[in-house]
Amino acid sequence: MRRPAAIAFAAGLVVIVGGTAGLLLTRHPTPAMRPVAAGVAALPAPTGPIVAPPQSAAPAPVASPVSLTIPLISVKTNLITLGLAQGGAMQVPSSTTVAGWYTGSPRPGSIGSSIIVGHIDSTSGPGVFYRLTELRSGDDVFVKRADGTTAEFRVTSIQTYLKDQFPTEKVYGPTPDAELRLITCGGAFDPATGHYLSNIVVYATEVR
Secondary structure: OOOOOEEEOOOOOOOOOOOEOOOOOOOOOOOOEEEEEEEOOOOOEEOOOOOOOOOOOOOOOOOOOOEEEEEHOOOOOEEEEEEEEOOEOOOOOOOOOOOOEOOOOEOEEEEEEEEEOOOOOOOOEEEOOOHHHHHHOOOOOEEEEEOOEEEEEEEEEEEEEEEHHOOOHHHHHHOEEEEEEEEEEEEEEOOOEEEEEEEEEEEEEEEE
């Protein structure tokens, strides 16, 4: 996400985080050097169930994710863990150089929508998800886990949503299979508010 804002519950909580720029990504070929934002329109966090109901023969749990690799856009980053901050906002990485897995979502490779977020840029240059919008359907995403196994995902779609029209249920809601969501900020930048006006969401499904 392009600005170091927090991802908040439901409709528009904003957490002020000084220093970095934001969570989402644009298609600019060169870094967009934005002023540090005082706050960013927050990305809604899930307000309902994020994991599908238990099955009668539930698979064994998978290990925690430790790194993310997206070969096409040269992303190779360790994954930090993100929880909820005070006030109910989802935490975001304190650095623009790493992505984070939201521990309130399933581990990558488990049934459900696993959530990984990252910043798009800062005043010092591109963030880890700066090139996220270059992905297309069929591109590969790899998540390495603590036990040495790797979950491979294939991109199915890339969507841009205005922040005030973010489809919380579609992004975070239960799924019948193992899926991945990569989320950052993007779209038009409003210099008057220091906010990006949209969120970028990459949808991917596990292939092995």
